[in-house]
Amino acid sequence: MKKFKPYSIQHLQLNGLDSFKPLKSNYYLVLWWKNFPLGHIWLTEEDFLSDNISLDQKVIEAIQPTIDYYSAIPIHAGNTSNWRDYFLNREKLKLEQLFDKIIPIKDDNFLSDKKLSVVICTRNRPQAIDDCVQALLNSNDKDFELIVIDNAPDDDSTEKVIKKYPEIKYFKEPRKGLDIARNTGARLASNEIVAYTDDDVIVEPNWTSQLKLKFNDRATMAVTGLVIPISLNTKAQFTFEKAWGFNKGYLPQLYDEHYFNKHVHTGVPVWDIGAGANMAFRREIFDLIGWFDERLDVGASGCSGDSEFWYRILAEGYHCRYYPELFVYHKHREESSSLKHQIFSYMRGQVSSVLVQYENYHHQGELYRLKKILPNYYSKRIFGDLLHLRLNSLLDTFNEIHGCISGWLYYRKHRNVQRKGNILFLKSLSRDVVMDENTLVSIIIPCYNHSKYLTKAINSVLNQSYKNVEIVVVDDGSTDNTVEVCKAYNVKYIRTNRVGLSAARNTGFCYSTGQFLVFLDADDYLFPDALQININYFANNKSVAFVSGAHDKVDDNGDILSSAPQIEKWAENYEGLLHGNYIAMEGTVMYRRDLFYTFFFDPQLKACEDYDINLNITRHFTSITHSEKIAAYRIHDYNMSADKGLMLKNAIKVLERQKRNLRNDKELNAFNSGIESWKAYYKN
Numbered sequence: 001m002k003k004f005k006p007y008s009i010q011h012l013q014l015n016g017l018d019s020f021k022p023l024k025s026n027y028y029l030v031l032w033w034k035n036f037p038l039g040h041i042w043l044t045e046e047d048f049l050s051d052n053i054s055l056d057q058k059v060i061e062a063i064q065p066t067i068d069y070y071s072a073i074p075i076h077a078g079n080t081s082n083w084r085d086y087f088l089n090r091e092k093l094k095l096e097q098l099f100d101k102i103i104p105i106k107d108d109n110f111l112s113d114k115k116l117s118v119v120i121c122t123r124n125r126p127q128a129i130d131d132c133v134q135a136l137l138n139s140n141d142k143d144f145e146l147i148v149i150d151n152a153p154d155d156d157s158t159e160k161v162i163k164k165y166p167e168i169k170y171f172k173e174p175r176k177g178l179d180i181a182r183n184t185g186a187r188l189a190s191n192e193i194v195a196y197t198d199d200d201v202i203v204e205p206n207w208t209s210q211l212k213l214k215f216n217d218r219a220t221m222a223v224t225g226l227v228i229p230i231s232l233n234t235k236a237q238f239t240f241e242k243a244w245g246f247n248k249g250y251l252p253q254l255y256d257e258h259y260f261n262k263h264v265h266t267g268v269p270v271w272d273i274g275a276g277a278n279m280a281f282r283r284e285i286f287d288l289i290g291w292f293d294e295r296l297d298v299g300a301s302g303c304s305g306d307s308e309f310w311y312r313i314l315a316e317g318y319h320c321r322y323y324p325e326l327f328v329y330h331k332h333r334e335e336s337s338s339l340k341h342q343i344f345s346y347m348r349g350q351v352s353s354v355l356v357q358y359e360n361y362h363h364q365g366e367l368y369r370l371k372k373i374l375p376n377y378y379s380k381r382i383f384g385d386l387l388h389l390r391l392n393s394l395l396d397t398f399n400e401i402h403g404c405i406s407g408w409l410y411y412r413k414h415r416n417v418q419r420k421g422n423i424l425f426l427k428s429l430s431r432d433v434v435m436d437e438n439t440l441v442s443i444i445i446p447c448y449n450h451s452k453y454l455t456k457a458i459n460s461v462l463n464q465s466y467k468n469v470e471i472v473v474v475d476d477g478s479t480d481n482t483v484e485v486c487k488a489y490n491v492k493y494i495r496t497n498r499v500g501l502s503a504a505r506n507t508g509f510c511y512s513t514g515q516f517l518v519f520l521d522a523d524d525y526l527f528p529d530a531l532q533i534n535i536n537y538f539a540n541n542k543s544v545a546f547v548s549g550a551h552d553k554v555d556d557n558g559d560i561l562s563s564a565p566q567i568e569k570w571a572e573n574y575e576g577l578l579h580g581n582y583i584a585m586e587g588t589v590m591y592r593r594d595l596f597y598t599f600f601f602d603p604q605l606k607a608c609e610d611y612d613i614n615l616n617i618t619r620h621f622t623s624i625t626h627s628e629k630i631a632a633y634r635i636h637d638y639n640m641s642a643d644k645g646l647m648l649k650n651a652i653k654v655l656e657r658q659k660r661n662l663r664n665d666k667e668l669n670a671f672n673s674g675i676e677s678w679k680a681y682y683k684n
Helices: 012-020 045-049 053-071 082-089 092-102 126-137 158-160 179-188 209-214 236-244 257-263 286-289 305-315 338-360 364-387 391-413 451-462 480-489 500-510 528-539 574-581 592-599 608-616 644-663 664-684
Strands: 007-013 026-033 035-043 117-123 143-153 169-173 193-198 202-203 220-229 253-255 278-282 319-330 441-447 469-476 492-498 516-519 547-552 569-571 588-590 623-634
Touching: 007 012, 007 664, 012 026, 012 053, 012 092, 026 053, 035 053, 035 319, 082 092, 117 126, 117 179, 117 209, 126 143, 126 158, 126 193, 126 202, 126 257, 143 158, 143 179, 143 209, 143 516, 158 169, 158 193, 169 179, 179 193, 179 305, 193 202, 193 209, 209 319, 220 286, 220 305, 236 257, 236 338, 253 257, 257 305, 257 492, 278 286, 278 319, 278 451, 286 305, 305 319, 305 338, 338 391, 364 391, 441 451, 441 500, 451 469, 469 500, 480 492, 492 500, 492 623, 500 516, 516 528, 528 547, 528 588, 547 608, 574 608, 574 664, 588 592, 608 623, 644 664
Parallel strands: 007 026, 117 143, 117 193, 143 169, 220 319, 441 469, 441 516, 469 492, 547 623
Antiparallel strands: 026 035, 193 278, 202 319, 220 278, 253 319, 516 588, 547 588, 569 623
16 A cells, blocks of 8 residues: 655645745645635646646646636626736736735734624643634734633543633533534523634634625625645544535535525535634524524534534524634544544434434425435445455445444434523613614515515505615415515515524514614504504604504405404403413514614414513513504414414413423413413414
């Protein structure tokens, strides 16, 4: 067997390539324009024996996709047809003038006002954590919170290291598991962005400042970046980088509902989004979709807690983004035995996470991946290994298969574990609402095959006496002419893939910009003064979290039906909602926008999701329910409320969730009364 020879990693500036004087050796060349990565090249000893080797040509081939990508962006566009000639002829000034126009180099002195918390999870690696911490503390932007989670350590060596740095927040997490440690870090984090890196990572000086710039899009809930190897001195490190590495390329990527819908039927490859060694999240995403699943990752199933979390982000209608200019350096494992265990853990974790994803969302593509794609892939691997007598490769294949089986067995023992959340509020909710004549109200209209009603709903918004509105229509996979209806109006049109009413509403929030939000179902409509009435109540009661009003029931033709008189409730509404859901129509509610950085419509509920969110809000904040008519609730054959069994089941489920939150006997009595009231209501 041929002896492995190390690869020397060289970082080369495009305008300084002549300084590279290669010997006859193996090289991994990372190509840069200033502090922006463009591509990489693998060079072997054999390449230097060939008369056809041209380093310049290899450089051009490596960076061509990156140059093409940024040249096509209008804001960066320039005449790039001559860049190869400039490079080959070493016309450095012309190349610099051109590339400075098209490569989006950020000013190192530009600092964002966003607040960042950085979490490092570590276990029994004091020297590694010391190196990692020192690199972070040498960041150009030092305005961030640094948290070290010491995960079930065998001794106090890590704690001793961190004591050298009084500015670091240290926490010893006794429960073993990377996702347990990650969750602990997120709970301790006090800032709006929570970033994660590993103890075997060295961040570059601009990493913290770059992170703060990547969350300008409100729909972006997760960001990942490029991971570059520190060394490739052993065969294990080389094998990992070649076959399993964290390098996701040199082009930015958006992972949104279009990406999710494209892959959902065959399994969404969320592991392509990035690596846990270089990732960050908006803090509120943990409140919106829950924590990292603690069944996954080191010490439990193996790994993939990060990719399962990215799956949830996409499944709920939010976005992930990958930025190559957000880069760090990673020390790969040196020993083959460590690599073998790492790959086993990867496959164990991947299968476990895929099963968790199916448990959460029942997307059939996850089962298709396990039942079709993986068996076909490994069958071909085994056949090829046997055909070509590749014994070592065959053993590696069986190691991966062993990991897959182990992941399936692990999940069977740990299925359907409930995820726990944590409530954090924006400070603005504790202050009076600020309003003026330009206050914008966003009307979010989820629609599934209700195009025949949608026109009425949209027109009812456009005909409001209060004119400062925006309309966001979330088309949840309709097969009728919903899209054609929307084209006739000036609305924001978003399409999702049957994510359900709750997730569609959550998606609408992401695309909205209003200070106040109204969620209007496509088959309902607002009365002309609806928004002005609720705005007036906010103006006179500035501390409340939401305002709701009364409604009329109408038939399929819009004729008003008889209904019971509706009550008024002021200020302390939690107890009243425990008795029963007197906010009988969601479209009558106007919410303060800032609520939705903490609260959300729960996609796990099949009905009563509005009852659930309003209970959760009123447990913490005051609200008003008045008796002025706001909207029309249309009664037709497809109303969900007609399914009494479904409604009762979910109403009881929603109330049962509140049981652990009850604070006194008065609330307990209201809870018990509510259970009986719901049973009596849906019995009739």
